[in-house]
Amino acid sequence: MAPRTLLDKLWDAHQVTAETPDTPAILYVDLHLVHEVTSPQAFSELRARGLRVRRPARTLATLDHSTPTLPADAAGSLPFVTPAAAAQVDMLRGNCREFGIELLDLAHAQRGIVHVIGPELGATRPGMTIVCGDSHTSTHGAFGALAFGIGTSEVGHVLASQCLLQRKPRAMAIEVRGHLPPGVTAKDLVLHIIGNIGVDGGTGCVIEYRGEAIRALSMDERMTVCNMSIEAGARAGMIAPDEVTFAWLHGRPRAPQGAAWERAVAHWETLRSDPDARFERSVSIDAGAIRPTLSYGTHPGMVLDIDAVVPTATDAQTQRALDYMGLRAGSRLAGTPVDVVFVGSCTNGRLSDLRAAAAVLRGRRVAGSVRMLVVPGSAAVKRAAEQEGLDAVFRAAGAEWREPGCSMCIAMNGDLVAPGQLAVSTSNRNFEGRQGPGARTVLASPASAAAAAVAGHIADPRAYLVEEAVA
């Protein structure tokens, strides 16, 4: 057999029927994650056609996008931003009851952002096909799964048939050589990659991240990298599973146990690109050259090293982005005043992200001019953080410690950045208005975000980490 990429192997294993010039492949879906925002119309479609959910056991629902991150009031009422948001949440509850789907509801101990809880539960595993009506489904590719976002029509397709009509994407390799320097994180790496290949650099492709620097990443870090594949336009990102993956999954509630675990690992070990497998495009990145990286414009490909100056706009659109951001060509990004700092999201809302932010904040205060919001990615992350006392660190520093959810990343639950304010955010998108009408977003790692909170302006996180090490 010809050498195959990891994508080839996953694709071949899930083809119900192969594609032809006239028809796409029918691809079987192992796990379908559902949330309240992109599913109501799909369930309505099923109801209108008298269809049932084909495989309820392969479907898992949660509530994350439009849910409040403030706790219930004394009367037990949750502060939904609008009656429509509350109604949407109720609709998912009703749909799950009607169609027999498991829902991790707001009070559930395992609830959280859909891309945080899938892996936490061990529901996300190597070799699976995973879809969700959410573009950051690419996160799950960190486990060697083929995971991608779909639209609501396709949510209906999967509910009704457990399958999707898909053309096979092209395989693209991003090889990250060497080692990330101290104080440089997975978020800096992925922002650097998007800056390098562009916001459409991965269009039509599945990116396989490879190389020494990728192998050295923890699972949390691998999830951060795969999560932002979509910001380079890619259908999905993936990393071949290895001992790090297996150790992380072992003992998770929905991971196989006992002899089934041994069999699963033996299979998972085969899930890697063959040595001579051909990629349609390959990019090589030197990890050692990467610095703390932040976005400065209005898409995730407009990024700069922390110590770089804002470049001169060479076209009207770049100038518009600089005007929107209130940045001047030739000025340094570091030192730009900050109004809001957000730590959270499916990109950087896991325990290690909160630890990284807390490491900078411990014994320090959030600047008086800054509002800082820390939103754990799941109920489990929240509990673990509280057991370690991270919540106390954040509260003592003057940050708000919230309930889990997407929160200020998508800003549809009332957690907003006010017009004109500048937010340093650990989320994934800095589009105009993403965090609220007129809001300005600088994407950054949790350490960079925490450094900005303390300094009151964009600051090099390494300065804070050095002090930490010396102390």
Added chain:
Amino acid sequence: MNPIRQLHARSVVLAHENIDTDRIIPARFLTTTTRSGLGRHAFQDWRYRSDGTPDPAFVLNQPEAQGCEILVAGRNFGCGSSREHAPWALLDAGLRVVISSEIADIFRSNALKNGLLAITVDAAAHRYLLRHPGIELRIDVVAGHITLPDGGRFGFALDAFARHCLIAGIDQLGFLLREDAAIRHYEEQHAA
């Protein structure tokens, strides 16, 4: 879905590159539970000033844009979020076609499933269309070309299956459900 074989309409141009789906329909309008009524919020934060009045500088607010059903957009249109609310909003706002040199994967897939003709043209055709807003275009989905007012023609790219579904009015869910035997067979082969 109604079959779409030919379309004849005027174009409106949004030359910006990387127009993302947050720009097309901001997230705060995604709490809807139906597909309808999103057109009034299409490009909301571009179309309206902070006081809620239409911004006359925005191209879709200009009198000559009224009735245009073809949007010619800069490269990488529809990037970002997978929200199908983006094509729903554009269709509800009266658009029927999006033309660019590159269209983001998920947006294109979503658009075509709703009968919003999302097609790509080569760089030369794209440049021409960007520089000539307001012209009447005849789009032949069957033949795969765009005819200009002067009779000139540009070909466009469209996946064969998507084209077939559009011109025959085939609904893709119906197509999938007819493959039940193959899906059942796959499940039997892969039963754990």
